[in-house]
Amino acid sequence: MTTLITGGSKCGKSSFAEMILEHFQGRKIYIATMQPFGDDAFEAIERHRKMRAGKGFETIEQYTDIHEISLDKDCAVLLECVGNLCANEMFAGGAIYCPNDKIVSGIKSLSESVSELVIVTNQVGSDGISYSDGTDDYISAMGDINRRIAEFSDNVIECVYGVPVLLKGEIPC
Amino acid sequence: MVMITGGAYQGKIAYVMRNLGVAESNITDGSVCDLKELKNARCIRNYHELVKRIGEDCIDFTKELCRDNPDCIIIIDEIGCGIIPLEKCERVWRENVGRCGCIIASASETVVRVVCGVPSVIKDVTS
Numbered sequence: 001m002t003t004l005i006t007g008g009s010k011c012g013k014s015s016f017a018e019m020i021l022e023h024f025q026g027r028k029i030y031i032a033t034m035q036p037f038g039d040d041a042f043e044a045i046e047r048h049r050k051m052r053a054g055k056g057f058e059t060i061e062q063y064t065d066i067h068e069i070s071l072d073k074d075c076a077v078l079l080e081c082v083g084n085l086c087a088n089e090m091f092a093g094g095a096i097y098c099p100n101d102k103i104v105s106g107i108k109s110l111s112e113s114v115s116e117l118v119i120v121t122n123q124v125g126s127d128g129i130s131y132s133d134g135t136d137d138y139i140s141a142m143g144d145i146n147r148r149i150a151e152f153s154d155n156v157i158e159c160v161y162g163v164p165v166l167l168k169g170e171i172p173c
Numbered sequence: 174m175v176m177i178t179g180g181a182y183q184g185k186i187a188y189v190m191r192n193l194g195v196a197e198s199n200i201t202d203g204s205v206c207d208l209k210e211l212k213n214a215r216c217i218r219n220y221h222e223l224v225k226r227i228g229e230d231c232i233d234f235t236k237e238l239c240r241d242n243p244d245c246i247i248i249i250d251e252i253g254c255g256i257i258p259l260e261k262c263e264r265v266w267r268e269n270v271g272r273c274g275c276i277i278a279s280a281s282e283t284v285v286r287v288v289c290g291v292p293s294v295i296k297d298v299t300s
Contacts, residue, residue, distance in 0.1 A: 007253075007254070008251060008252070008253025008254035008255075008271065009253030009254075009257070009267050009268055009270075009271045010253065010267075010268045010269075010270075010271025010272050010275070011253055011271050011274070011275065012271075012275050040261075040264065122254075123253075123254035124254065124255060124256055125254070125255070126180070126254035126255055127252075127254065127255025127256060128255075129255065129256070131256060135256060138256075139256065160178065160251065160278075160284070160286060160295055161176070161178060161249075161251075161271070161274035161275050161277065161278040161284070162274070162275035162278045162279055163278050163284050163295045163296045165286075165293075165295050
């Protein structure tokens, strides 16, 4: 089962994602994509670590190249989040490039190889602001990647201030 | 408690007046009101602006309000679905609005999201 969870900033996506896997009996893996650069990132990483503490997750830090991860069939995976993964792929080197196919195929093969996959992503295209080229490219990439992940996901859920809104499939908890 | 959300200018106030029977004079504007009015307010609008006014105490403030005014109708814009702002204070505000919104939604029996004037009840534990 693959579930995509989207929504805005601090709207309860992570808590909801963890809740979906709460009763999973077996190995639970948390794939963290946020790089520990800057105070904000440290705070966010620390907060998420505390949230997950005692919930039985093993953490894998993977900032780019999600296709390199290979896991057993019987485990459950929480991938957080596509927004960071996309930014890391796009802006890590000197030149900005389009990581859409790489990210979508990497996540798709993960979804086919593990027992449960919960993917946390972000809605970034609804502030109505025109940005510079790089940021506009990012918004466009996120829109495309989210649509393509939603296509192969069984469930798509939007979190609105902690309230799950079902967009596709069912709410699996 | 009832929470009304959605983007700016989607018809949230019209919904409250039409569907919940609240007169305009009973809607307190969180962006300018005296903070003392809030504990007895029938309805508060612009809660996202109120979060900015209160600053770092907004989480405790929101929890207290949910406890002390449990029948209040709270109107709060959805503001978090964009690019992370460059300015630290804007980032903090945006995150605080998310956290306060989660607290209000959790305390609410009903949460309604209004888009293009069309309401969707996204949480209802009254029935």
